[in-house]
Amino acid sequence: MSPLLLTLMIFAIMLGLMAIRTPIAIAMFTAGCIGYVTQAGWSPLANFLNSQAFARFASYDLSVIPLFILMGHFATQGGISKALFRFASAVMGRFKGGLAMAAVLASAAFRAICGSSVATAATITSVALPEMKRHGYSGRLSTGTLAAGGTLGILIPPSVPLVIYAILAEQNIAKLFAAAMIPGLIAMLGYMAAIAVYVRLVPGHAPEQNTVSEKITLESLKGVLPIALIFVLVFGGIYGGFFTPTEGAAVGAASTFVAALVLRELTLAKIKTCFYATAQGSAMIFMIFLGADLMNSALALTQVPAQLASVVQSWNLSPLMVVSAILLFYVVLGAVMDELSMILLTIPIFFPMVIGLDFGMPRDSVAIWFGIMVLMTVGFGLLAPPVGLNVYVVNAMAKDVPIAESYRGVMPFLVSDLLRTLLLLFFPGISLWLVQYLN
Amino acid sequence: MKTLELLAKACAVIGGGLLTLITLMTCASLIGRNTVGITLAGDFELTGVAAGAAIALFLPLCQVRRGNIIVDFFTSNAAASTTAALDRFGALLLAIAMALMAWRSTLGGLNAYTTHSGTMMLGFPEWVVYACIAPALALTAMIALAQAVQGSGEDVQP
Numbered sequence: 001m002s003p004l005l006l007t008l009m010i011f012a013i014m015l016g017l018m019a020i021r022t023p024i025a026i027a028m029f030t031a032g033c034i035g036y037v038t039q040a041g042w043s044p045l046a047n048f049l050n051s052q053a054f055a056r057f058a059s060y061d062l063s064v065i066p067l068f069i070l071m072g073h074f075a076t077q078g079g080i081s082k083a084l085f086r087f088a089s090a091v092m093g094r095f096k097g098g099l100a101m102a103a104v105l106a107s108a109a110f111r112a113i114c115g116s117s118v119a120t121a122a123t124i125t126s127v128a129l130p131e132m133k134r135h136g137y138s139g140r141l142s143t144g145t146l147a148a149g150g151t152l153g154i155l156i157p158p159s160v161p162l163v164i165y166a167i168l169a170e171q172n173i174a175k176l177f178a179a180a181m182i183p184g185l186i187a188m189l190g191y192m193a194a195i196a197v198y199v200r201l202v203p204g205h206a207p208e209q210n211t212v213s214e215k216i217t218l219e220s221l222k223g224v225l226p227i228a229l230i231f232v233l234v235f236g237g238i239y240g241g242f243f244t245p246t247e248g249a250a251v252g253a254a255s256t257f258v259a260a261l262v263l264r265e266l267t268l269a270k271i272k273t274c275f276y277a278t279a280q281g282s283a284m285i286f287m288i289f290l291g292a293d294l295m296n297s298a299l300a301l302t303q304v305p306a307q308l309a310s311v312v313q314s315w316n317l318s319p320l321m322v323v324s325a326i327l328l329f330y331v332v333l334g335a336v337m338d339e340l341s342m343i344l345l346t347i348p349i350f351f352p353m354v355i356g357l358d359f360g361m362p363r364d365s366v367a368i369w370f371g372i373m374v375l376m377t378v379g380f381g382l383l384a385p386p387v388g389l390n391v392y393v394v395n396a397m398a399k400d401v402p403i404a405e406s407y408r409g410v411m412p413f414l415v416s417d418l419l420r421t422l423l424l425l426f427f428p429g430i431s432l433w434l435v436q437y438l439n
Numbered sequence: 440m441k442t443l444e445l446l447a448k449a450c451a452v453i454g455g456g457l458l459t460l461i462t463l464m465t466c467a468s469l470i471g472r473n474t475v476g477i478t479l480a481g482d483f484e485l486t487g488v489a490a491g492a493a494i495a496l497f498l499p500l501c502q503v504r505r506g507n508i509i510v511d512f513f514t515s516n517a518a519a520s521t522t523a524a525l526d527r528f529g530a531l532l533l534a535i536a537m538a539l540m541a542w543r544s545t546l547g548g549l550n551a552y553t554t555h556s557g558t559m560m561l562g563f564p565e566w567v568v569y570a571c572i573a574p575a576l577a578l579t580a581m582i583a584l585a586q587a588v589q590g591s592g593e594d595v596q597p
Contacts, residue, residue, distance in 0.1 A: 021514055021522060022529040023507035029536050050547035053540055053572050054565065058491025060483045063461070066490060066497075070458050243469055246486060250465035253458070275455025276448070276500060283501030284508060286494050290540070336512045 001038070003302040010035040010298055024341045025284075025291035032294025039301045048297065056289050060246060061167055066282040067249035068158045071256045072114030073274040073281075075227075076123045078260025081110055083223025085127045090220050097199035097206040099135055100145040101192045103128040107149030108188045109224070111156045112231045113256060117339075117382055119281075121150025121390045125397050138205040139401030141198070144409020147383060147390040148191055154339070154379045155184035157235065158249065160285070161339050161378070165371045168347045171364065173245040174238050178438050179368045179431045183376065183424055190420050194412040226259035239438055285340055292344035299349070309353040319357040323370065324425070326350050327377045334381020338389065342378055350374075361428065368435060369428040376421055383410045383417070440589065443582050447499035450575060454496035457489045481560035488563055492571035499578045502533065502586075523590055531587035537580035544573040 001009070010031050017027035036045045056062070075081075088102035088109070095101060107124045114120050125146045132142040154161055157177035166173040199206040234252040237243045243251065260266040299305055312322060333342055354370050355363060382390045385407045395406045424430055465486065468479040501507060509529065514522050548569025556565050 017532070018510045019513040020528070021509045021511060021525040022532055023509050025507055026529065026533045026536050030532060033536075033539075046543060049540060049543035050550065053495065053544045053576065054491065054547060054551075054569060057494040057572060058488045058565075058568050060487035060490075063486050063490030066458055066494060067462065070455070070462075242473055244483075246483070247465050247469060250462040250486070251469065254462040254466050257459075257462075271455075272452065275452050278458065279451035279454060279497035279500045280504055280506040282494055283497040284506050287498065287501070287507050336510050338508050341508065 003304050003307075006035065006038065007299060007302045007304040010295070010302075014295065018336075023287070024337065025287040028288070028291030028295040028341070028345065032291065032296075032298045035298030036294065036301065039298070052293060053290065056293060057286060062286075062289075064158075064163055064173070064246040064249045065160055065285060066278060067246065067253050068160060068163070069281045070274065070278045071158075071249060071253040072119055073277045074253060074256040074260050074266075075110070075113045076119055076277075077266065077270045077274050078256065079263050079265030080113075080223075080226055080256075080259065081106070081123045082127050083220070083263075084109055084227060085124065085131070087220045087223045089131070090217075095196070096208075097141075097195045099128070099132050099137060100141055100195045100199075100206065103132065103142075103145050104149045104152070104188060104191045104195070107146070108152045108156055108184070109227055111153030111159075113158075113227055113234075113252065114153070117150045117153050117379075117390060118393050119277075120153050121147060121393050122397065124149060125394050129394075129398055136207040139398060140405040140409040141195075141205040142409075143391070143394045143398050143401050143406040144411070144413065145191075145195065147388070147394040147406065147410055148413035150390045150394070151379045151382045152184065152187050152191065154375050154382075155180045155187055155372070157181070158245075158252070159375070161343055161375055162371070163245070164285075164340060164343055165347060165375060168343070169351050169367050169371060171367050171371065175364075175435050175438075176368055176371055177235070177245075178239070178434045179372055180375070181434055183372055183420070183431050186420055186423070186430070187376075187417075190416040191413055194416040198412040226256075226263070230255050230259065288341050288344055292341070295345060296348045305349045306352065308349065309356055312353050313356050319354075319359050320425070322357060323354060323373065326354070327373060327421070327425075330374065330377040331380050331384070334378055335384065337381070339375075339378040339381060342381075343374065347374070359428070361432075365428070365432050365435075369424075369431055372431045373421070373425060376417070376424065380414070380417060383414060440582075440585050443499075443578070443585060444503050446578060447503045447582060450496040450578065451500040454493035457493040457496070461486050461489050461493075481558070484558040484561050484563060488558065488565075488568045491568050495572040495575040498537075498575055499582055502579050502582045505586075507533070527587045527590055530583045534580045534583035534587055537576050537583060541573050541576035541580055544569060544576055548573055 013034060014027050014031035017030060018024055085106045088106040089099055092098040092102040092105060103124060107120055110124055111120050128146060129142055153159055157180060162176055162180055163173055166176045230252055233255060234248045237251060238245055238248045330342065355366060359366050382388060391406050391410060395401060395403050464482060468482045471477040471479060548566050551569055552566040557563055
């Protein structure tokens with residue numbers, strides 16, 4: 001069988017299994033095993049599998065992932081979100097559509113200590129949705145805002161997808177976090193602008209009069225203090241050179257745990273809930289790691305990814321065109337796949353392709369900038385119909401809002417996403433500036 | 440299934456406990472390093488192996504809760520009986536994959552035991568981690584097999 005045909009067969013098996021509801025990780029695992037055995041036979045595969053689980057699970061670099069997830073669940077169960085939203089509504093309340101903006105602000109701030117998009121969307125929704133409803137916000141605007149707010153986090157450290165990209169592309173995690181910071185802020189402001197424009201263009205979705213009576217007081221400030229302290233401690237420590245990202249995650253988890261204890265929200269039952277949720281979140285990711293490993297090893301044996309990279313180079317396309325085509329591909333793929341599976345499966349193929357192109361920047365800068373672009377684009381898939389995992393999560397919590405209304409609600413945010421993606425595509429300096437500054 | 444579920448929950452709590460230990464150890468090590476200048480040499484190796492065991496111990500519960508992501512885009516209009524049958528097939532495939540991994544990890548662990556392979560600095564024996572990974576993978580396989588045989592009854596809901 002020719003390498004190209006074999007590659008197509010491996011992909012066909014994977015996609016076929018995925019289409020019939022086989023877990024994505026297992027679809028990759030099965031296709032990878034078949035591809036591996038076809039090319040190299042059983043005993044090399046058997047040897048590979050002997051140590052694969054150990055090599056993947058017991059890795060210092062990857063241990064940052066369960067630690068950040070644990071930190072997020074301590075924060076979720078610890079009652080930090082309530083106080084945070086109250087403060088955000090005190091700050092934003094004076095503007096038209098202010099509560100929606102507050103939800104965006106609270107989502108971004110909460111994401112600074114929680115590693116998961118879906119968990120953020122669910123946490124902030126549970127505190128913000130009833131408030132927005134009480135103040136007369138439409139189901140469309142409130143569910144759309146909360147679903148979009150959850151995706152902000154993919155750019156805000158400590159984002160798990162960002163960590164995974166850094167590991168795959170062999171880039172410094174701290175540098176990627178720095179590169180994502182400004183795009184993350186732009187995303188947050190862009191979402192707020194989207195709300196401001198939307199409530200003016202399409203009346204009837206937000207109250208005309210400001211009805212929020214929260215004031216910025218010492219009491220409400222107390223609510224954001226834990227998050228601010230933890231963020232400064234963790235990222236100050238990482239950038240100050242006091243500790244590695246993994247150590248930072250451990251410090252973050254410990255201090256979030258302490259903060260939750262101080263807020264008197266954490267019971268033994270809730271700690272168990274944290275462990276269960278961490279178990280589910282981490283296991284899901286590492287299961288995909290196992291599958292993607294097999295898949296990528298089988299693909300590497302065919303040598304098609306390497307050839308593909310040189311073929312693309314030989315076409316002499318403009319580098320920006322290649323990157324744009326890849327990003328478009330992610331938007332399409334994002335309609336059916338989740339962000340982690342996409343990154344794990346495609347980065348080993350696309351990364352060599354992109355890094356070989358001449359953007360007039362150093363290699364490391366290209367790697368970092370490409371990572372930010374990819375992460376922003378896979379975030380699309382969390383919002384856009386027909387799947388939009390975040391839209392489902394938020395909509396499931398708002399029982400009286402039809403799903404079609406929620407999809408309409410995310411449209412202004414998708415427009416904002418598109419504009420931001422174009423901005424960063426043409427001006428890589430926006431994401432690279434802070435990295436250089438911190439060096 | 441009840442027993443398997445209890446075992447999975449116990450594994451998850453142990454895994455969570457291991458992660459908590461890592462955070463404590465790291466904090467102690469950092470305080471030592473940045474204040475009195477005492478370094479816990481090789482603490483990162485312990486973090487790696489403990490996290491490895493924890494992650495393996497997390498797998499069974501994830502399968503109990505059917506937490507492994509599937510694509511339901513193509514089957515969203517299919518009848519409930521069709522999706523149930525497909526889910527049983529998916530669970531079966533997962534059971535086979537996990538059984539394969541459990542078997543090979545057992546061999547890998549035995550090999551690590553006989554060759555006395557350990558971590559670079561502390562020489563922490565690798566077979567200890569294998570001893571967590573292989574049973575956890577086997578438990579995951581059994582849970583998935585039970586789900587494939589029974590279908591999604593009430594007892595597999597989170």
